[in-house]
Amino acid sequence: EAGVVQSPRYKIIEKKQPVAFWCNPISGHNTLYWYLQNLGQGPELLIRYENEEAVDDSQLPKDRFSAERLKGVDSTLKIQPAELGDSAVYLCASSATDRNTGELFFGEGSRLTVL
Amino acid sequence: RKEVEQDPGPFNVPEGATVAFNCTYSNSASQSFFWYRQDCRKEPKLLMSVYSSGNEDGRFTAQLNRASQYISLLIRDSKLSDSATYLCVVNSIRGSTLGRLYFGRGTQLTVWP
Numbered sequence: 001e002a003g004v005v006q007s008p009r010y011k012i013i014e015k016k017q018p019v020a021f022w023c024n025p026i027s028g029h030n031t032l033y034w035y036l037q038n039l040g041q042g043p044e045l046l047i048r049y050e051n052e053e054a055v056d057d058s059q060l061p062k063d064r065f066s067a068e069r070l071k072g073v074d075s076t077l078k079i080q081p082a083e084l085g086d087s088a089v090y091l092c093a094s095s096a097t098d099r100n101t102g103e104l105f106f107g108e109g110s111r112l113t114v115l
Numbered sequence: 116r117k118e119v120e121q122d123p124g125p126f127n128v129p130e131g132a133t134v135a136f137n138c139t140y141s142n143s144a145s146q147s148f149f150w151y152r153q154d155c156r157k158e159p160k161l162l163m164s165v166y167s168s169g170n171e172d173g174r175f176t177a178q179l180n181r182a183s184q185y186i187s188l189l190i191r192d193s194k195l196s197d198s199a200t201y202l203c204v205v206n207s208i209r210g211s212t213l214g215r216l217y218f219g220r221g222t223q224l225t226v227w228p
Binding site for chain 1: 149
């Protein structure tokens, strides 16, 4: 069974440029998460979807970040414009239930460097 | 105050050693607890859940102390392959948020031959 797939794996951009990340969750997983992980820190939740509905987006900086999950499957996370402090790994995860039981399956992440 | 606090280490131990990690959580209403493992430049993966009565999985033992709000992970007979970062994770419910997983910053373990 395929795991969570993310792309691109690496992205280098200049500040003020836009960037987008894509995630394909495990088939049948209704819950999808975007996390941000800075070096030496644990993942921090940006947004959680139940199917196509964003049920927890309080940590998403909405002035520059946006996300969507059309048709409740794939998801994209966009940053526009990017700032130096956005350099981090963006992790997508999915889980089988909406009860947040604790077992999340993560993708390999998209590593963003903003110059 | 952070939801989950962990000593970042690093812990450097020889093969065969026993090593223990602790973490504390701030929300007394937290409902479920986990340890994740993250290898260098890889994604986190669930290592084990933590139950109130304590639980064991091979060389790994997890304990929960609700009164003191701390969680521990004990690794016996350390192997080189145990070298990784161990993330303490707590599922907390605040307000209308239907449970959110909070990750600690992780404790780095290196096992040397």
